[in-house]
Amino acid sequence: MIFSHDAVKIRKDFPMLSKPLIYFDNACMSLKPKQVIDKMNEYYNDYTACAGRSSHRLAGKVEEEVDKSRMELAYFVNSKSASEIIFTRNTTEGINLVANSIEWKRGDEVVISDKEHNSNLIPWLKLGKKGVKAVVVKSNADNTFNLDNFIKSLSKKTKLVSMVYTSNLDGVSNPMKDIARIAHEKNALVLCDAAQAVPSMEIDVKGLDVDFLAFSGHKMLGPTGTGVLYGKKEILEKMEQFIVGGETVIDSTYSRYTAEELPMKFEAGLQDYAGIIGLGEACRYLKKVGMKKISKHETKLNRIITERLMKHKNISLIGPADYEKRNGIFSFNIKGMNPHNVSKVLESSKSIMTRSGAHCVHSWFNDRKIDGSARASVYFYNTEEEATVFADEVEKIVKAFN
Amino acid sequence: MVLCIIALPVFAILGIFSLKYRKLAKDSLECIFKTATFKKCESGLDDRIKSSISGIFMRFSPKAAGAVYKNYKIISWIILAVFIWSIYGASAGIYNYIQYGNCNGPSDTGFCLLDPTGAHSGISALEDNSSAIPVLPALEANDPIIGNKNAELTIIEFGCYACPYTKKAEPIVKEVLDYYEGKVNLQFKTMIIPRHNMSYQAALSAECAIEQGKYLEYHNLLFEEQESLSHLEFEYLAEKAGMNVSKFMACLNSEKYKQEVENDTSQGYAARVSGTPTFFISGQRITGPKPFRTFKTIINEELKK
Numbered sequence: 001m002i003f004s005h006d007a008v009k010i011r012k013d014f015p016m017l018s019k020p021l022i023y024f025d026n027a028c029m030s031l032k033p034k035q036v037i038d039k040m041n042e043y044y045n046d047y048t049a050c051a052g053r054s055s056h057r058l059a060g061k062v063e064e065e066v067d068k069s070r071m072e073l074a075y076f077v078n079s080k081s082a083s084e085i086i087f088t089r090n091t092t093e094g095i096n097l098v099a100n101s102i103e104w105k106r107g108d109e110v111v112i113s114d115k116e117h118n119s120n121l122i123p124w125l126k127l128g129k130k131g132v133k134a135v136v137v138k139s140n141a142d143n144t145f146n147l148d149n150f151i152k153s154l155s156k157k158t159k160l161v162s163m164v165y166t167s168n169l170d171g172v173s174n175p176m177k178d179i180a181r182i183a184h185e186k187n188a189l190v191l192c193d194a195a196q197a198v199p200s201m202e203i204d205v206k207g208l209d210v211d212f213l214a215f216s217g218h219k220m221l222g223p224t225g226t227g228v229l230y231g232k233k234e235i236l237e238k239m240e241q242f243i244v245g246g247e248t249v250i251d252s253t254y255s256r257y258t259a260e261e262l263p264m265k266f267e268a269g270l271q272d273y274a275g276i277i278g279l280g281e282a283c284r285y286l287k288k289v290g291m292k293k294i295s296k297h298e299t300k301l302n303r304i305i306t307e308r309l310m311k312h313k314n315i316s317l318i319g320p321a322d323y324e325k326r327n328g329i330f331s332f333n334i335k336g337m338n339p340h341n342v343s344k345v346l347e348s349s350k351s352i353m354t355r356s357g358a359h360c361v362h363s364w365f366n367d368r369k370i371d372g373s374a375r376a377s378v379y380f381y382n383t384e385e386e387a388t389v390f391a392d393e394v395e396k397i398v399k400a401f402n
Numbered sequence: 403m404v405l406c407i408i409a410l411p412v413f414a415i416l417g418i419f420s421l422k423y424r425k426l427a428k429d430s431l432e433c434i435f436k437t438a439t440f441k442k443c444e445s446g447l448d449d450r451i452k453s454s455i456s457g458i459f460m461r462f463s464p465k466a467a468g469a470v471y472k473n474y475k476i477i478s479w480i481i482l483a484v485f486i487w488s489i490y491g492a493s494a495g496i497y498n499y500i501q502y503g504n505c506n507g508p509s510d511t512g513f514c515l516l517d518p519t520g521a522h523s524g525i526s527a528l529e530d531n532s533s534a535i536p537v538l539p540a541l542e543a544n545d546p547i548i549g550n551k552n553a554e555l556t557i558i559e560f561g562c563y564a565c566p567y568t569k570k571a572e573p574i575v576k577e578v579l580d581y582y583e584g585k586v587n588l589q590f591k592t593m594i595i596p597r598h599n600m601s602y603q604a605a606l607s608a609e610c611a612i613e614q615g616k617y618l619e620y621h622n623l624l625f626e627e628q629e630s631l632s633h634l635e636f637e638y639l640a641e642k643a644g645m646n647v648s649k650f651m652a653c654l655n656s657e658k659y660k661q662e663v664e665n666d667t668s669q670g671y672a673a674r675v676s677g678t679p680t681f682f683i684s685g686q687r688i689t690g691p692k693p694f695r696t697f698k699t700i701i702n703e704e705l706k707k
Binding site: 338340341342343344345346347348349350393396397399400401402 | 446449450452453454455456457458460461464465467468471472
């Protein structure tokens with residue numbers, strides 16, 4: 001749990017928090033501490049150069065910093081080796097890398113949940129052209145994972161289980177360890193979309209035993225346009241390259257090329273060095289705060305919001321009523337009001353930044369014929385006072401606008 | 403959709419300077435077009451405006467915010483009606499200013515944003531006689547005519563020799579008479595403005611100048627020396643105009659033309675002249691030292707008749 005004296009100290013690290021606003025859109029984008037910003041600026045101010053190409057000392061420094069970041073991330077998700085960490089632009093790119101590098105056969109199946117972000121839905125639908133089928137696992141009525149439905153959806157044809165860890169729709173975390181175990185029993189590979197999980201909980205890829213884990217930097221204090229795909233070394237080594245070109249080959253002639261080893265094999269073209277270095281710093285910062293503390297703090301704030309707002313019959317919640325099952329997300333609708341209007345009123349009245357709409361999970365909303373929802377998502381730098389102000393404002397809207 | 407109609411021109415103008423408003427203008431257009439074709443306004447601009455306004459009200463009173471949110475359509479229609487009315491008012495004001503030098507028309511002397519100093523609207527005001535039914539002034543054979551006697555059109559001016567605004571109108575009057583030489587002339591009727599010293603005496607003295615056939619010269623001299631009008635000055639100006647001074651002073655001292663001056667003033671009151679200078683061109687009225695273009699517009703209209 002983050003105590004108030006810690007919160008004051010933490011909040012000073014975030015330049016955006018000096019502004020008069022309540023930032024509750026953390027599931028979309030986290031704010032950046034000055035340590036991350038400074039680390040990125042360090043690259044631009046002190047050692048701007050190419051890594052892995054030139055041999056001068058600046059290039060050497062960039063390479064060293066990128067390697068440090070890679071190790072930091074390997075340590076952050078507890079992977080066996082830094083070479084299992086591939087830098088991408090975001091989770092979407094990581095998933096697309098897997099979708100385009102696995103050797104598919106007509107009739108192969110990919111099992112996904114019914115509340116996947118478009119990032120973990122569209123790549124599989126696109127594979128439909130190659131005869132690959134996406135099998136959707138229906139959740140329970142309260143949007144929690146239905147393990148029985150999952151088991152039933154698996155077959156000999158299942159090549160891959162690609163599942164969201166923590167849903168950005170409602171904050172519910174799926175039992176990823178069980179999912180991976182069951183999938184492996186059926187000889188399927190497991191890809192975990194951990195974009196929403198990595199910022200808020202301790203991730204242990206060895207313990208989870210997933211084959212791939214994709215996540216983004218921008219939700220975990222890191223720079224925008226950065227992401228990671230973790231993959232088991234033995235699987236990544238067998239996979240085809242996705243985007244090829246600069247840095248992905250050891251050598252080439254006019255007729256052939258020799259692919260690089262991991263992880264460069266999948267990191268084509270000049271990388272976002274400042275971003276990667278900043279992402280490493282974000283991991284260091286999160287570790288310093290403590291992932292368990294972060295998780296507890298999110299739950300504490302969600303409890304304040306949930307207990308206040310679930311009393312109102314005109315508020316409908318997406319996901320289970322139990323705040324402990326929804327991490328830091330409170331996704332809701334007010335009867336008779338468009339969710340975009342709810343968010344806009346909150347912004348206009350008390351500068352509360354929330355998200356509204358389908359949250360890139362259009363399939364779930366379309367299936368239920370719901371326009372979308374308003375979503376408040378908290379993070380460790382948010383305070384109990386902010387949660388109370390948010391609840392106050394929503395209550396006012398419910399009372400005055402209905 | 404309603405507020406999008408207002409938002410479109412506003413954002414379109416602001417969009418010239420800022421990309422942000424260009425996007426909003428595009429959203430407004432999309433919203434109007436979609437609604438007009440019975441489709442859903444996908445940009446949601448109307449809703450965004452509604453929610454933003456309601457949110458601002460929330461800061462002060464949730465009840466008021468709720469009322470705004472729930473009655474948004476009615477409020478929008480009222481705002482649209484006010485907007486259209488404002489556009490009409492502003493356009494009419496600009497048109498009036500261009501044509502008549504005052505936002506409210508040639509006969510108005512009220513405040514005009516385009517003429518904030520009131521350069522075209524100053525008058526020496528008279529007591530309010532607005533309850534009377536106006537009687538248009540008539541030409542009088544015994545009052546002199548300035549300009550060609552055979553002109554098609556006569557401007558009747560109610561002025562005061564001691565009034566600074568009447569003096570201000572003098573060069574404009576001369577410009578009009580020069581421009582319409584042969585077609586337009588002017589008859590000057592004196593109004594007595596009680597708050598101006600020497601208003602009555604100057605009017606009397608001008609009548610005495612008619613007697614000696616030196617009206618125009620003396621009339622011009624009175625305005626030239628307006629700041630120093632006195633009995634002594636009248637004597638001096640009479641001499642300067644080439645009049646028999648003793649005869650002139652006898653006429654002035656005896657108030658020989660008192661009735662004439664009072665008649666002119668009565669005519670002004672009857673015509674509901676609110677102050678000097680006021681001009682009548684046939685049935686149309688110009689109040690204050692309006693610019694040349696005001697006279698031109700009205701004279702051209704009258705000459706066409």
